[in-house]
Amino acid sequence: MAKRGYHHGNLRQALVDTALELIEARGPTGFTLSEAAKRAGVTPAAVYRHFQGREDLISEAALQGYGIFADLMEYAYEKGQPSALASFEATGRAYLAFARKYPGHYIAMFESGISINSKPELALLANRAMGVLERAAIELSRHIPAEKRPPAQMVSAHVWAMCHGVVELFSRGSPGTHSPFAPDELLEAGIGIYLRGLGLVPGDDEGAGS
């Protein structure tokens, strides 16, 4: 494998990998097809053997990202079973871990302005990933007293929002992002407090005196 010379051997994947590096380094729109080609040791024109164009290359990168993401989420979910709570918390952690470990994919997926509907497979994988979080939320909901139970979709939206917010604000170097807390710590605590607010996770002492 990995032959070198006139024929590259596995240019397609090499281009995706390079694209991911560039997207991570330069941001979603800083990425250029030409530079990706150059880095892969190949003429820009060669890209068109494997992709329809720039957009197509980005969306392939996003697609692979969604694949990894969905797998990680599912794995985390299953690992937490049969406890609904453990499953739920694990998917939250998996979200952050994914963003941390695959920043290029994450950006391609959520910040590149790509349309989820440009390819059917893309929509499918994205739904699979988000479905895991939703499923975990539904199971969790059953343990919440009915009167104070928000819709399960809302719970998953909240957690998704907090995950995304932590990633964007504190896991990368954006604005006044000098939080004194590690992103994991921040997210863990945030979800913990949120779950307590739902009437789950009684808390260390439950403030029983009050």
Next chain:
Amino acid sequence: MAKRGYHHGNLRQALVDTALELIEARGPTGFTLSEAAKRAGVTPAAVYRHFQGREDLISEAALQGYGIFADLMEYAYEKGQPSALASFEATGRAYLAFARKYPGHYIAMFESGISINSKPELALLANRAMGVLERAAIELSRHIPAEKRPPAQMVSAHVWAMCHGVVELFSRGSPGTHSPFAPDELLEAGIGIYLRGLGLVPGDDEGAGS
């Protein structure tokens, strides 16, 4: 005012306004100086009478955004006084309202990749805005039983993250963003649950029976 003809009258601000429209419509990097100039009815070169260049124009847009943002946050905070809880909730709502009402500014501030430290005034205003949220969190903290009280900075980071996440995911049209909930509703509920988790906001019924 607003003279027309060879001399524009107030080109500087007109360029900022046009830039904001473009940033909102095309995304942070889709914005081009040339198009902003054309829309303002002026040659690209004219921009250089008022700004050092593209970056400078964007950062002016962000600066104005931070100004509005800081004002809104302060106003919301004061309006909620003397109740720490009301103040805190109000700043959260103000965050979302700002993002909704000034999307161009929001993007210039948080998604344009601009460095907060490129201009001292920028850093100053940004700190002022975020300082409000932090102050509200500190006051709020005093009402939390000491044993289950997280650092105030963490509380403000959590709320900031959730606000930002809601904006990015549900207040604009990004990925599978078809949440069945309105952003306001979502944020309101999310912060409510979070605050309940902190031991504040006893909740409608407190689940007294359990």
Next chain:
DNA sequence: TGTACATCAGTGAACGCGCGTTCACTGATGTAC
């Protein structure tokens, strides 16, 4: 094993484009007398 040939995966030159930026300029405005 050796040759002929089809297929495949690259090259490299060229294109048109819009970009940010510069420059010498000129038309409009405002002020001094």
Next chain:
DNA sequence: TGTACATCAGTGAACGCGCGTTCACTGATGTAC
């Protein structure tokens, strides 16, 4: 009120650049006989 002049805020042509994309091509690979 009228004229001379400095200042200011635009023009428009030009630049070099890197981009995405196309095209006819050619070198390498693999297969049939």
